[in-house]
Amino acid sequence: MKDLLAGLNPSQKEAVTWPPVRPLLILAGAGSGKTRILTHRIAYLIEHGVPAFTILGVTFTNKAAQEMRSRIERLVAQRVWISTFHSTCLRILRQDGPAMELDRNFIIYDEYDQLQVIKECVAELKLDEKKVNPKAVREEISRAKDFLISPEQYLAKAMDLFQDSVGKVYKLYETRMMRLKACDFGDLILKTVVLFDRHPEVLKAWQDRFQHILIDEYQDTNHAQYRLVKLLASARHQITVVGDPDQSIYAWRGADIKNILNFEKDYPDAGAIRMEQNYRSTPVILEAANHLIRNNQMRRPKALWTEQKGGAKIDLYNAEDESAEAKYVVGNVMKYKGQGRTFADQVIFYRVHAQSRVMEEELMRANIPYKIVGGTRFYDRKEIKDVIAYLRVVAYPHDEVSLKRVINVPTRGIGKKALETLQAAAQGRTWDEVLQGLSTVEGLTPKVQKSLSSFYAWITKLRNKQCEMTVHEILERVLEDTGYVTALEAERTPEAQARLENIEEFYSVIEDFNETADQRLEIVEDGAESAPAEMAQSPLAAFLDSIELVTNLDAWDQGTNVLTLMTLHTAKGLEFPIVYMVGLEEGIFPHVNSFAGPSEEIEEERRLCYVGMTRAREKIHLSYATTRRMYGATHQNLPSRFLTEIPAGLCDARATFSRGSYRDEDDDQDSVSRSVCDADPDPDPIIEFDDDPPAPDRSRDRYSR
DNA sequence: ACGGAGGATGTTTTT
DNA sequence: CATCCTCCGT
Numbered sequence: 001m002k003d004l005l006a007g008l009n010p011s012q013k014e015a016v017t018w019p020p021v022r023p024l025l026i027l028a029g030a031g032s033g034k035t036r037i038l039t040h041r042i043a044y045l046i047e048h049g050v051p052a053f054t055i056l057g058v059t060f061t062n063k064a065a066q067e068m069r070s071r072i073e074r075l076v077a078q079r080v081w082i083s084t085f086h087s088t089c090l091r092i093l094r095q096d097g098p099a100m101e102l103d104r105n106f107i108i109y110d111e112y113d114q115l116q117v118i119k120e121c122v123a124e125l126k127l128d129e130k131k132v133n134p135k136a137v138r139e140e141i142s143r144a145k146d147f148l149i150s151p152e153q154y155l156a157k158a159m160d161l162f163q164d165s166v167g168k169v170y171k172l173y174e175t176r177m178m179r180l181k182a183c184d185f186g187d188l189i190l191k192t193v194v195l196f197d198r199h200p201e202v203l204k205a206w207q208d209r210f211q212h213i214l215i216d217e218y219q220d221t222n223h224a225q226y227r228l229v230k231l232l233a234s235a236r237h238q239i240t241v242v243g244d245p246d247q248s249i250y251a252w253r254g255a256d257i258k259n260i261l262n263f264e265k266d267y268p269d270a271g272a273i274r275m276e277q278n279y280r281s282t283p284v285i286l287e288a289a290n291h292l293i294r295n296n297q298m299r300r301p302k303a304l305w306t307e308q309k310g311g312a313k314i315d316l317y318n319a320e321d322e323s324a325e326a327k328y329v330v331g332n333v334m335k336y337k338g339q340g341r342t343f344a345d346q347v348i349f350y351r352v353h354a355q356s357r358v359m360e361e362e363l364m365r366a367n368i369p370y371k372i373v374g375g376t377r378f379y380d381r382k383e384i385k386d387v388i389a390y391l392r393v394v395a396y397p398h399d400e401v402s403l404k405r406v407i408n409v410p411t412r413g414i415g416k417k418a419l420e421t422l423q424a425a426a427q428g429r430t431w432d433e434v435l436q437g438l439s440t441v442e443g444l445t446p447k448v449q450k451s452l453s454s455f456y457a458w459i460t461k462l463r464n465k466q467c468e469m470t471v472h473e474i475l476e477r478v479l480e481d482t483g484y485v486t487a488l489e490a491e492r493t494p495e496a497q498a499r500l501e502n503i504e505e506f507y508s509v510i511e512d513f514n515e516t517a518d519q520r521l522e523i524v525e526d527g528a529e530s531a532p533a534e535m536a537q538s539p540l541a542a543f544l545d546s547i548e549l550v551t552n553l554d555a556w557d558q559g560t561n562v563l564t565l566m567t568l569h570t571a572k573g574l575e576f577p578i579v580y581m582v583g584l585e586e587g588i589f590p591h592v593n594s595f596a597g598p599s600e601e602i603e604e605e606r607r608l609c610y611v612g613m614t615r616a617r618e619k620i621h622l623s624y625a626t627t628r629r630m631y632g633a634t635h636q637n638l639p640s641r642f643l644t645e646i647p648a649g650l651c652d653a654r655a656t657f658s659r660g661s662y663r664d665e666d667d668d669q670d671s672v673s674r675s676v677c678d679a680d681p682d683p684d685p686i687i688e689f690d691d692d693p694p695a696p697d698r699s700r701d702r703y704s705r
Numbered sequence: 706a707c708g709g710a711g712g713a714t715g716t717t718t719t720t
Numbered sequence: 721c722a723t724c725c726t727c728c729g730t
Contacts, residue, residue, distance in 0.1 A: 415706040569718045632721040
């Protein structure tokens with residue numbers, strides 16, 4: 001026990017040792033050691049007689065979950081159920097979904113799959129895709145689910161024609177998803193809440209299972225997640241939540257900051273502990289971040305502090321255009337490299353993925369190894385989606401979306417006409433049933449008939465054998481029998497080559513899955529383990545589950561010596577010695593879309609900026625470009641308002657690199673700075689730095705169009 | 706049925 | 721700028 005408390009400050013100690021039977025709110029500022037506190041608290045509970053299998057830990061990403069799990073294992077050599085809301089709900093539904101007529105073998109539909117279903121619904125309702133944009137509908141439906149709003153409730157509240165259409169699509173979408181035995185991401189949470197609401201006995205069982213609940217990043221929970229937590233915790237009130245309202249960056253996704261602000265109302269016997277001492281960054285960085293975030297009106301005052309002294313000033317650079325900005329970053333990356341820092345010590349944050357491309361070009365030119373986290377996810381690539389669709393067709397006969405995707409890939413003579421005929425023949429039945437009774441379908445040419453029936457026979461054979469085969473073997477069969485690989489090889493283009501490599505890579509995803517099989521064993525009682533409900537399915541179905549909820553961050557390994565690029569959203573929870581934040585321009589960051597809405601949206605952008613800055617341990621580089629080409633058009637953006645909100649005294653606006661050269665120019669600082677000034681006839685920054693942040697109305701005047 | 710060309714379209718952030 | 725979609729020639 002002494003180990004667990006060693007080196008903790010008083011408030012950290014209080015948080016770790018807070019009575020397990022009382023609710024606890026930990027308001028943990030950035031870099032205040034919140035992961036450490038959570039893991040130590042869980043370890044502390046276990047050391048004080050709480051059985052490990054009665055603890056539930058919820059994190060924001062799978063990566064964080066994995067990290068926390070292994071830290072706890074190191075502390076107390078016990079395995080604890082730590083995962084995301086989505087993975088947790090998936091397990092609950094796999095086990096108890098049948099109680100509410102949810103097929104145990106439901107399939108998870110991602111955004112792409114959702115969109116396919118929505119498009120069909122829009123078409124069936126004879127709505128105009130131009131007016132009822134499927135992607136917009138998807139957003140609306142997802143948001144409705146975040147707030148536990150049913151189609152009927154949505155329709156009742158529809159204010160205009162668009163919402164009315166959305167409501168109708170939503171309704172049809174739900175019946176369709178039911179028939180497809182499919183759940184989208186929102187369903188995982190929503191259906192679990194419904195399950196608990198309707199079946200007290202099921203809820204009771206899970207309350208007994210999860211007697212102690214700890215939630216990380218509580219400021220970013222949405223209403224559905226809030227209800228879920230409340231249901232689970234209602235029996236015992238043994239709940240600990242950790243969060244930081246200043247780091248709430250997912251309101252656009254339904255996150256409700258009130259969840260954390262009202263925690264003490266929800267649990268009147270709750271204690272609250274604030275942790276504002278920062279162990280990560282220099283005072284310069286913290287002061288800048290504190291100043292920035294003070295501009296948010298709707299916020300409780302808070303300021304991070306540190307015992308550290310000194311620290312390098314924030315480097316601010318005004319680039320001519322986006323490629324000059326990239327050169328600035330690359331120049332500095334090499335400078336630090338020359339000083340003995342690694343590439344992995346440094347990270348580039350941007351607001352939108354589209355900004356990564358210029359950076360990439362410059363990094364390639366300089367031969368700097370880099371890794372982009374996010375962007376087009378590995379699993380979003382066409383070939384990977386194809387391959388997964390094949391696997392899903394084998395595992396889930398009811399997965400029509402996947403079937404439609406691969407039925408003619410590679411081409412086997414099934415064209416538009418044939419698909420229409422099948423659709424017409426379906427009449428509410430699934431395509432699987434249609435294919436079963438293929439001979440009765442009228443209007444297909446003999447050639448198509450033959451092609452379809454041999455395709456279906458092949459699928460059926462694979463389905464029947466899937467339990468005796470490894471996932472690897474099934475994939476091999478698919479790729480060989482369909483001629484998918486052969487077709488790509490025949491193309492003989494670099495693109496096809498890249499696709500083949502990605503498919504090779506997919507094999508290693510399967511290997512990873514096999515190697516980590518023991519980690520998915522469920523902890524049923526002290527020491528005992530058993531395969532969880534979803535493992536009772538075929539290995540293939542279990543594998544598909546495991547890849548469905550992974551995020552782009554999960555595959556990222558901070559250890560390897562490469563420079564990392566990512567969006568600010570992905571950056572949450574991470575830390576780096578040296579941070580570059582690029583594109584600090586009005587319209588980019590804060591993003592244009594935040595201008596029109598209520599001021600909360602700008603405040604969320606500001607929190608995002610705050611999150612980015614507080615990732616840095618030693619040094620921040622901020623940059624903006626005077627002109628920027630994006631989405632094919634050139635824009636002239638004003639410097640970001642956030643730059644004016646950082647005190648000038650903390651910034652060094654002179655660039656310390658040499659243009660057009662990636663060499664370490666360290667012993668040549670003076671001439672380097674001069675060369676930059678020479679190139680810039682007007683060395684005065686465009687932005688005026690005030691020691692006091694500008695009044696909000698003034699800054700709005702200045703930047704609004 | 707298929708594949709290419711060309712046009713329209715929409716572009717934030719993600720579990 | 722890139723993706724999706726449609727239309728047209730084969």
